Each structure stands twice: as structure tokens, then as C-alpha cells.
Amino acid sequence: MSNTKSAYTTRMIILSALFAAIVAVCAQISIPIGPVPFTLQVLAIFLSSLVLPPRYAFLSLLVYDLLGAVGIPVFANFSGGLSKFVGPTGGYLLAFPVAAFLTSYINQKKPIKNDIVNTAFALISGLVLIYTAGFLFLAAAAHLTLKKAFLVGVAPFIIPDIIKLAVAYLLASFLKSRKVLNIA
Template sequence: MLHVAKSLFQIGPVPFTMQVFAIFLASLILPPKYAFLSLLVYDLLGAVGVPVFAGFSGGLSKFVGPTGGYLIAFPIAAFVTSYINTKKPIKNDIINAAFALIVGLCLIYTLGFLFLAAAAHLTLKKAFLVGVAPFVIPDIIKLAIAYLLASFLKSRKVLNIA
């Protein structure tokens, strides 16, 4: 069933996943260092073959394939998002979190589609059209849900992370 779902939600070389949701939930509830480390561990687990990537896959080949740039961007985006959210350059919490999340998502998209263009021998326009454009609205929805869940968890004092 999951294998069928994976193939139904794939546009070109980039599949629809819940990775962005998990990355940004971690970024909103963890301090920058731990947000970075959590996604680095995720990438390392996948690199050694643990099937944690899309389609229950893993291995170093994922880092040199069309989606490698996205995987490389995950820990960086987690750190930057958490850092901005923690330092609060914008005093309004919701606007600050939205800004942090959008910056992080833009980092993932930028590294991801540039790597996609190189790995799949696509023009930048084509890489953007298959590696970013179809994901913007679903990813913004995922960011909103991650923010709501993180806010709920923090308000209920479910988390005690230093």
C-alpha cells in the first residue's frame, strides 16, 4: 500500500513526502544545534543504508542522485530555521516563525533544485518546474501544521528540551 502511495505522488525525480513536515517540526521544537544534529543523524542513517528516505530507501547513492541536494539541505535548513526562530529577529512570534520556516524552505528548495539540475542534466527552469513548483502549496500547508503542532506541544509543556 505504501509503495503504491509513493508512486502515485511522484512528479519526475522528486517524490511528495512528509520530510519537510518533520524537518520543520524539529526546527520549531529543538534548539539550533539539536535541530541540525537530528537531521544529520537522519541523513547518516540513510547514507549507511537504513531505509529512511522516500520509498523506504537508503544508501550513499541517494546523495549523488537527483534528490541529493534536498537531503544535504535538510540539516542546514533545520539549523537556520531553529536559529531564526530562537533568536527572534522579528518580535511577533507567529511572523518570526513564518519567516524562519520560509527561509528554511527556500534553502531546501535552492540547494535541492540546483543539485537536481546538475544530477539530472536539466535546465534550471525545468529543475524548478519539477523540483520546486509542485511542492510549494503542499509544503506551506506542512509548515503551517508543523507550527500548530509545535505551538500545541509547547503550550501543553509536553516538551522539556534545553
């Protein structure tokens, strides 16, 4: 039993690192449209949240944030450093691990009995958390009104992010149905 648990833990740590790398790659697919760039991070964050258990989803995004914090250019436009956490996108970055945990937790606990509705609720809850922390921090860091911060830090992303959530759901469903990642 101990070997099985150890193998599972090792696999989860490796998958967490893999998803941190996937988020870093998706962050580089970036279109600067203002203080908050359009990236594919949300797709990767929520894919990890649907595939990994809560603590490993959190770990994956924490590793991503820590890599960026020490200066490794994993954030959008090959940037990194502690300054990113106090700049306009700091709230989004700080929210990523918590949103990953929350989404994974809701998705696994299934408070709503309908699987698709539960997953949609989990994904939207995580996205709302990222948006809320992100635009509030953006308002403070960029000296914007809450309305202006919402208009530049949330509004342009809602429809593209809903599409990314749907793609994350489809990819996670595919990976799980094919047992690609060999997660129980």
C-alpha cells in the same frame, strides 16, 4: 547544576533521535510524481526545527542523513545509500540539516519582534534553502535546465509545503503549550 545540564543534554539527544525517526517515517508517506517525490518530510523537518534548539535540530537531521547514507532505508520509498546523495534528490537531503539549524536559529533569536511573523520568516527561510540546494543539485544530477529543475523540483511542492509549514507551526505550538516534550 551539572546533573541538570546533563539531564537536559540527554533529553535533547533523545529528542533529536526521536525526530530523526519521525522524519524517516514521514519520508515513507510518499507519492512519486517525478524525480522528486511528494513526502511529509518537510512537515517533520520543520516540526523538529520549531521544537528543538538549533544544534539539536541540526543533529536530528544529520543523524537522519547518516542513517540513510550507510544504507538504512530511511529515505523516501524505503531507500538509502550514498547514491542518494549524488542522485536527483541529493541536494534536498544535504540541505535538510542546514535548513533545520537555520530555521531553529532564526526562530529562537527572534530578529523580528512579532512572534508569528518571526516564525513564518524562519520557516520560509529554511524552505527556501532546501528548495535552492535541491533544485540546483537536481539540475546538475538529472541534466536539466534550471527552469525545468525548478518546474519539477520546486513548483509542484510550494503550496503543499506551505500547508505543511502551517501544520508544523500548529503542532509545535501545541507541544510547547502543553509541555509535552518538557523542553524549557
